[in-house]
Amino acid sequence: MKVTVIGLGLIGGSIAIDLRKQKFASEITGVDTNEENAKEALKLGLVDKIEELEPAVSNSDLVIIAIPVDKIKVVLPKVLDLIPDFATVTDMGSAKREITSTVTDHPRRKNYIPAHPMSGTENSGAHAAIEGLFGEKICIICDKDKSGPQHLALAEKMIHLIGMDIAYMTSDEQDHSTAFVSHLPHAAAYALANAVLAKEDRNIIFDLASGGFRSTVRLAKSSSSMWHPIFQQNRKYVVEALGVYIKHLTDFKDNLENKKDDTVLDLITNANKIRTVLEGDNPSLIRNKETNFKLYTK
């Protein structure tokens, strides 16, 4: 199978590594507007060759778009214009409503599967690509009824091969849930970094930063070229999530300030429940072990 990966960064590069290892792709072509990054991807062996967009996608069975969401909006319709009729296209963007809405009426809409792998690191570029980035994580597929069954099946096969389970949602559901579970933690980390940088001496931050601070603020290292457009495209739900978060923080602060220590204790105890949720000790969770597929109906 001929695979083209557009965008040879953390996500695209890591997918290429896994697809090659799984022998899913007979040939991987890379497309990247950043020439230096393209060269590095070739040197690192992430792809077999580098091509321009048009020759690459017009000769592919599967096109994977792994670029910032503002660029996906521009590139996706072009890719659908250029592909052969049988080819499948998927994108890895973190916000989905705006991207899917740009191709609603495209004659090849059925060739396209909107996807979002819930995995990453705070690093970017071809050199950030790593093997096994996606193992045991979830990939969201949106609006699956709008994709043709053969295209959906191919995308699902590829996603399973890189080690992911799949959750199916509408674009709207994905943008809402992702606002809370992914976009909010990023915005929170950016604001935490700014708060601490504004108040504390850099030497003190460096020296006193324990593992706790480092892990809480880690996402604040994430690249603005990827995250700025996500916040713009998912503005409505990120603003909602930030509002909820600020409300909870203000609640914590006000109770602490007013010496309502019993309430502060309740807030801490409630937050501790996240351990049970994250560690999966969750009797209400029904997993279909046979397929590893989950279907959410909100």
Place this chain on the structure above:
Amino acid sequence: MKVTVIGLGLIGGSIAIDLRKQKFASEITGVDTNEENAKEALKLGLVDKIEELEPAVSNSDLVIIAIPVDKIKVVLPKVLDLIPDFATVTDMGSAKREITSTVTDHPRRKNYIPAHPMSGTENSGAHAAIEGLFGEKICIICDKDKSGPQHLALAEKMIHLIGMDIAYMTSDEQDHSTAFVSHLPHAAAYALANAVLAKEDRNIIFDLASGGFRSTVRLAKSSSSMWHPIFQQNRKYVVEALGVYIKHLTDFKDNLENKKDDTVLDLITNANKIRTVLEGDNPSLIRNKETNFKLYTK
């Protein structure tokens, strides 16, 4: 040297492991009001024996108090009453003003070194103790001029042996800096967990939680018996830090909501600087490599 560790949890247990390995202690006695935890510590070989407070500390060269800060306030004066004249006492509490103020006028104030190791995990209890927890982290020593030089030297030796560098501050400086670099990230994680738990289905959180969410919210697992009293004792500065953080978050939210996308980009770019600060690529940092000691003057 006979060492007594009061509180055989994550911190006390991990210190005991390292002190034994470094052959600093000829005998380690454990004191723990939780009998079950004391038994487990003995079974795990963290300590040589378990004793009551009085016999343990009246026969020690060094007493290390590693219990929640509300309990330190009660236990520290008792320990100073009970120790032999030559013995040294240190505590590992995360807030220092209130603890040090309880022994300001104690006749054995010079035997005491207020310390705060900037290291930990979100786990607690004897089974959470691990080797090498403190390696290459910073331990704060407060108000060092109030400690006798021989006691200070012994505490410094012990802290270096477990792998830590030392930063010297006043109790007030430590409580202020720690409010931003440690207590705020904990409060932020508790509020983030509560916000997400309030809005999202537990199954969705479990399935969609990527590494990013997990690391940002990790501290929300931290035990309330340790953290609730820290927030109470460092109320003033934690409220200040939360206020600064809420201001930065509100700024981010308002700019995003009002489509001031250039400003949002500036906020992200500024937050990215935390990478340089945390990774130590910081030309202004002067480290005294010979001693590994740093003296802060704010």
